[in-house]
Amino acid sequence: MKPLGKEVAEIKANKAADDNASAKIDMSKVKVEPLFEDMVDFEEFSKCDFRAVKVKNCEEVPKSKKLLKFTLDDGSGTDRIILSGIKSYYSAEELIGKTLLAIVNLPPRKMMGIDSCGMLLSAINEREGEEELNLLVLADKIPAGAKIY
Template sequence: MKKISRIEYCAGFEPLQSGMEQDEGSRILLPTMKTLGGAASKSADGETSEAAPAGDNNGFFTPNEKIDFSNVKVEPLFEEQVDFDTFSKSDFRAVKVKECIAVPKSKKLLQFTLDDGTGTDRTILSGIHAYYEPEELVGKTLIAITNLPPRKMMGIESCGMLLSAVNNLKNSEDEELHLLMVDNHIPAGAKLY
């Protein structure tokens, strides 16, 4: 039996290693994450680099302990169960935002032109304009349910629904909405299971 080095063993995983940094001691590739805000970080070669600004990544990788959830009211879970066959009929896909505009004569609606991996643009309308400006969503990777029947809103056919997390605040009628955004390395059309 031929003995292989750690480097040879890891070579088979090269496509998975993009965006990863080598550990100088063992030459094994390890994932790294940038810190958000705070002091500059020091790399293995001794160079100092500035950390990403606090608002970078739309809150991705912000540790939970740095976010105040004390004023969030959690809704009870549904007691009614859905059988697996019913659930599996829902087609959840990663979609890339090609264009996003405010729908004329509507205070709530944004019109998304999406790449869903099929080669044909998909239009979805979403009532989230109170939470997002259209230009900040272009280029993002979102999650959509793509097999809902088309629905006309303001004369425009919406073919699917974008997923969001919504929570209410304690002692308030206000709610927060967070559009589900995922890593841009996920390709358009990737199916969620």
């Protein structure tokens, strides 16, 4: 569907802002991990269930230096708990209300005595010897539970 009127102006403004932000980054100082040489066939890849999730609550895990505990709306009607080791990159409060990308069909993994039922996706790179992590944040208009292909 083609956007009309105000939406076109918003899209152009967002693209211009993105272009300006990209222009300010000195990419010669950015290092990314090499691509995997092993191929994954489509059948194996299609087993991963990627979903848009809405952050209902986010809090620090007591006694953990790295973990944040997310209470997420995954569209199922039942809250999903995912723990993520991103505390040094984000404050819990700034993530509440965000729409994120998660893999929801991983087996539960116990961390600090809490079952983590999935994984939030992030982009990781190195800049001038320092690791950078950027949580993949989706558009707010994407509903909780939307399947990602």
